[in-house]
Amino acid sequence: MKKKSFFSRFYVVLCLAFFYLPILVTMIFSFNSSKSLTRMTGVSLRWYSELINNVEVARAVYVSLSIAILATVISTVLGTITAIGLSSHRKIVKDIVLNVNNIPILNPEIVTAIGLMLLFSSAGFRKGYLTMLLAHIAFCTPYVITSVYPKVRSLDPNLANAAMDLGATPFEALTKVIVPMIKEGVFAGALLAFTMSFDDFVISYFVTGNGVKNISIVVYNMTKRINPTINALSTIVIVVIIVVLVSVNVFLPKLEKRTDHIHPRVRRGVTIFLVAALCLGLIRCGSISSQNHVLKVYNAGEYIDLSLLDKFQEEYNCTVVYETFESNEMMYTKLASGESYDVLIPSDYMIERLIKEDYLQPLDWDLIPNASGLMEEVMDKSYDPGNKYSCPYFWGSVGILYDRNIVDQADLSEGWELLKDPKYKGDLYMYDSERDSFMIALKALGYSMNTVNEDEIREAYEWLVEQRDTMDPIYAGDDIMDNMISGNKAIAVVYSGDASYTISENPDMDYFTPNQGTNIWYDAMVMTRDCSETDLAHAFINFMIDPESAIANTEEIGYTSTVKSAYDAMLDGTYAEISSYLVDDSDPRNEIFGYQDPKIKQKYAELWTKVKAQ
Amino acid sequence: MLLPLYLFTLVFVAGPLVYMLLLSFATARSGYGVEWTFTIDNYRRILEPVYLNTFAGSFRLAFTSTLLVCFLGYPFGYFMSKLSRKGKKQAMAALMLPFWVNSLIRLYGWIIILQKKGLLNHVLTSLGLTGKPLKLLYSYPAIVVGMIYVLLPFMVLSVYSSAEKMDWRLVEAARDLGAGRMRAFLTVTLPQTMPGLLSGIILTFIPSMGLFFIADILGGNKIVLVGSLIQEQMTRGSNWPFAAALAVIMMIMTTLMLKLYRRVTSGGRLEGIG
Numbered sequence: 001m002k003k004k005s006f007f008s009r010f011y012v013v014l015c016l017a018f019f020y021l022p023i024l025v026t027m028i029f030s031f032n033s034s035k036s037l038t039r040m041t042g043v044s045l046r047w048y049s050e051l052i053n054n055v056e057v058a059r060a061v062y063v064s065l066s067i068a069i070l071a072t073v074i075s076t077v078l079g080t081i082t083a084i085g086l087s088s089h090r091k092i093v094k095d096i097v098l099n100v101n102n103i104p105i106l107n108p109e110i111v112t113a114i115g116l117m118l119l120f121s122s123a124g125f126r127k128g129y130l131t132m133l134l135a136h137i138a139f140c141t142p143y144v145i146t147s148v149y150p151k152v153r154s155l156d157p158n159l160a161n162a163a164m165d166l167g168a169t170p171f172e173a174l175t176k177v178i179v180p181m182i183k184e185g186v187f188a189g190a191l192l193a194f195t196m197s198f199d200d201f202v203i204s205y206f207v208t209g210n211g212v213k214n215i216s217i218v219v220y221n222m223t224k225r226i227n228p229t230i231n232a233l234s235t236i237v238i239v240v241i242i243v244v245l246v247s248v249n250v251f252l253p254k255l256e257k258r259t260d261h262i263h264p265r266v267r268r269g270v271t272i273f274l275v276a277a278l279c280l281g282l283i284r285c286g287s288i289s290s291q292n293h294v295l296k297v298y299n300a301g302e303y304i305d306l307s308l309l310d311k312f313q314e315e316y317n318c319t320v321v322y323e324t325f326e327s328n329e330m331m332y333t334k335l336a337s338g339e340s341y342d343v344l345i346p347s348d349y350m351i352e353r354l355i356k357e358d359y360l361q362p363l364d365w366d367l368i369p370n371a372s373g374l375m376e377e378v379m380d381k382s383y384d385p386g387n388k389y390s391c392p393y394f395w396g397s398v399g400i401l402y403d404r405n406i407v408d409q410a411d412l413s414e415g416w417e418l419l420k421d422p423k424y425k426g427d428l429y430m431y432d433s434e435r436d437s438f439m440i441a442l443k444a445l446g447y448s449m450n451t452v453n454e455d456e457i458r459e460a461y462e463w464l465v466e467q468r469d470t471m472d473p474i475y476a477g478d479d480i481m482d483n484m485i486s487g488n489k490a491i492a493v494v495y496s497g498d499a500s501y502t503i504s505e506n507p508d509m510d511y512f513t514p515n516q517g518t519n520i521w522y523d524a525m526v527m528t529r530d531c532s533e534t535d536l537a538h539a540f541i542n543f544m545i546d547p548e549s550a551i552a553n554t555e556e557i558g559y560t561s562t563v564k565s566a567y568d569a570m571l572d573g574t575y576a577e578i579s580s581y582l583v584d585d586s587d588p589r590n591e592i593f594g595y596q597d598p599k600i601k602q603k604y605a606e607l608w609t610k611v612k613a614q
Numbered sequence: 615m616l617l618p619l620y621l622f623t624l625v626f627v628a629g630p631l632v633y634m635l636l637l638s639f640a641t642a643r644s645g646y647g648v649e650w651t652f653t654i655d656n657y658r659r660i661l662e663p664v665y666l667n668t669f670a671g672s673f674r675l676a677f678t679s680t681l682l683v684c685f686l687g688y689p690f691g692y693f694m695s696k697l698s699r700k701g702k703k704q705a706m707a708a709l710m711l712p713f714w715v716n717s718l719i720r721l722y723g724w725i726i727i728l729q730k731k732g733l734l735n736h737v738l739t740s741l742g743l744t745g746k747p748l749k750l751l752y753s754y755p756a757i758v759v760g761m762i763y764v765l766l767p768f769m770v771l772s773v774y775s776s777a778e779k780m781d782w783r784l785v786e787a788a789r790d791l792g793a794g795r796m797r798a799f800l801t802v803t804l805p806q807t808m809p810g811l812l813s814g815i816i817l818t819f820i821p822s823m824g825l826f827f828i829a830d831i832l833g834g835n836k837i838v839l840v841g842s843l844i845q846e847q848m849t850r851g852s853n854w855p856f857a858a859a860l861a862v863i864m865m866i867m868t869t870l871m872l873k874l875y876r877r878v879t880s881g882g883r884l885e886g887i888g
Contacts, residue, residue: 008693012705015690019712022723025733029726082623099869100628106868108824108841111861114848115630138626195713219716234715241714245707329850432835474752474834488730605850610664613671613838
């Protein structure tokens with residue numbers, strides 16, 4: 001028997017090691033001296049000090065924690081009462097309710113997320129803290145019901161009646177007789193609810209708005225330029241939880257003994273008061289008070305020097321509510337669902353679409369005096385002729401980032417066909433985006449990337465399938481950059497701005513745009529149709545293209561500036577040796593993405609799924 | 615007094631589901647949103663080979679992951695139920711703790727371990743077990759590891775919850791009556807903990823088809839899961855009715871599995887969290 005017990009203990013420890021290894025690794029990397037999450041370069045506390053100074057993270061911690069606590073308390077009460085009430089219903093009702101209840105637990109989160117988003121939009125809720133809280137309560141309640149219900153079912157159904165016959169009020173019967181008997185289930189449900197709420201990303205992302213973000217949303221927005229600040233945060237979370245757990249186990253029993261002397265009614269009163277105060281306090285702090293002008297800006301993740309926002313707020317005595325999106329399409333979905341913003345920073349093709357669908361209002365260029373400093377090369381493009389609606393923000397190309405130590409310089413003349421060169425099999429990243437991948441294939445074949453010709457599209461599809469079969473590429477997202485900085489692969493398709501950043505971190509890398517032509521893209525600031533703070537919006541746009549702000553912005557992000565003075569300053573300074581900073585738009589084979597007919601877009605999306613799904 | 619509570623549950627829990635069901639029969643409007651004209655095209659489209667393949671691939675992965683999760687999770691839950699009261703508490707806390715670290719961060723931890731110049735390759739090469747670094751990240755096994763990592767706790771909790779309720783005297787009785795250790799396990803322990811095991815399977819199998827970010831981060835998107843497909847159609851493709859139809863199919867599968875479970879366990883409830 002002894003031997004067996006050793007074996008079982010060993011097994012449990014082994015499994016726990018499996019659970020904790022990745023966490024341990026992230027904890028170690030929180031002390032990394034460089035930005036990389038994959039390569040340890042030295043030990044420092046740099047990320048902890050950055051964490052302390054990061055207001056966004058502090059606010060996110062607050063949102064995550066307060067929502068988790070409130071959602072847990074409310075959904076536990078709700079779920080417990082529902083479970084108790086349910087047990088006295090007829091079997092058919094019970095079955096239906098429990099079945100429906102199980103589905104959200106097992107469903108892909110995105111389904112619940114979109115469902116709730118639409119529900120809130122159609123009911124005209126102002127998205128933010130409250131909608132996020134409601135959504136969390138909604139997805140936590142089923143967990144509570146499922147863990148409480150079995151306990152309720154094992155109770156004698158006459159228990160409550162017996163208590164009431166003996167003179168208890170229904171409330172007393174509930175709190176004094178039933179709840180103590182199902183305590184374990186309630187506790188397990190609450191624990192699950194807290195855990196699910198604290199870790200949730202997908203649902204939170206879709207139901208939130210007005211700048212309210214939880215930790216997961218902040219982390220997700222960081223993935224492009226992920227840095228160990230978030231590891232530092234996780235380390236702190238883990239340490240805090242361990243401390244809490246230990247102290248609960250060690251001190252609570254002692255405390256309970258002491259409070260036994262206090263009259264139960266007093267104790268209950270104090271508890272209720274504390275909970276109510278906590279809830280009220282949390283809700284109060286959660287809603288942003290707006291005493292002055294508020295400008296809502298919606299930009300891609302990690303696409304601005306955040307200190308500029310502080311500067312702008314100070315200069316104009318206003319509040320900027322800043323939100324970020326992961327893709328233009330995600331931005332469109334939120335905008336179309338009725339979320340209101342003042343200034344957006346989407347890409348060219350999306351701007352064209354927004355103009356076509358009447359989401360924007362024209363800019364008043366007289367209010368943007370800094371426009372005179374913009375480069376001529378970025379103005380008057382096909383997506384917005386005459387720049388009636390948009391003010392260019394960053395621009396660049398799509399090209400190939402490669403490791404100079406592995407890739408033969410002579411092979412670069414292959415252009416996009418380099419991505420099919422068997423020499424580099426298994427050593428490349430593609431971008432997981434149908435737009436960019438089909439652009440590559442179409443350009444490699446000598447076609448226009450805006451083609452609607454079915455045969456050409458089919459040929460491009462075959463090119464991509466062949467590439468998949470012969471090259472074994474990775475279809476990655478924003479983690480490409482970190483992997484390239486670590487030198488995990490030799491070749492990657494990237495945007496020029498990401499290339500500049502990567503090269504500045506890892507000098508072994510270099511960038512080129514293939515000679516068959518590529519995509520030249522522009523991201524620009526636009527003002528929405530519902531924007532009410534038009535003066536402030538113009539001031540913001542003007543502020544962002546001010547030479548000084550533009551230099552700070554481009555230096556921080558690595559993307560190519562649209563402001564002449566900043567562009568020149570970078571070419572002489574920070575990005576002097578980095579070819580990707582220079583955008584060559586002279587080649588006639590280069591193109592800008594145009595508006596895609598939804599049918600064609602759907603076609604591309606389907607084919608891209610086919611490429612990936614084999 | 616209960617009515618408003620029921621109403622909340624009904625609106626916010628069942629509401630999105632009913633909406634999805636309706637949506638799955640609507641027509642996608644070009645651009646954004648839907649037109650409420652009835653069609654079954656969304657379901658017909660699922661029968662196209664690409665999407666059937668996606669389902670098949672997801673099934674295969676779900677099957678592999680679930681099988682491994684069973685083998686790894688069952689003993690864990692079983693052993694856990696035999697621990698002392700304190701030990702149980704500690705094991706439970708240890709099991710839940712990782713969930714409080716952001717799941718994306720945990721997956722990044724796996725990248726650090728599995729990558730070409732990563733921890734595991736470092737250990738393997740320095741032990742002389744392999745000559746050059748193995749390709750671990752962005753492979754099928756990497757996805758499976760990620761799946762096991764995320765889903766194992768659910769299996770453990772399910773098995774634990776039913777093993778804890780077990781009547782150990784029956785095992786003793788079987789042993790007294792001359793059954794070997796193996797035989798006692800197969801004829802007494804296993805049937806008694808079957809509800810837990812089956813619950814664990816349900817809680818692993820369907821969700822594993824939806825965990826798109828694992829296929830993305832650890833698998834380099836080499837496998838398209840049904841979940842990835844729904845995600846893509848919802849956000850990038852903006853064909854909501856089709857996404858809804860896919861989701862409805864998954865809901866139906868879930869319901870069927872629950873029905874089957876109830877048949878097998880003669881009306882039992884899911885163990886553990888479910």
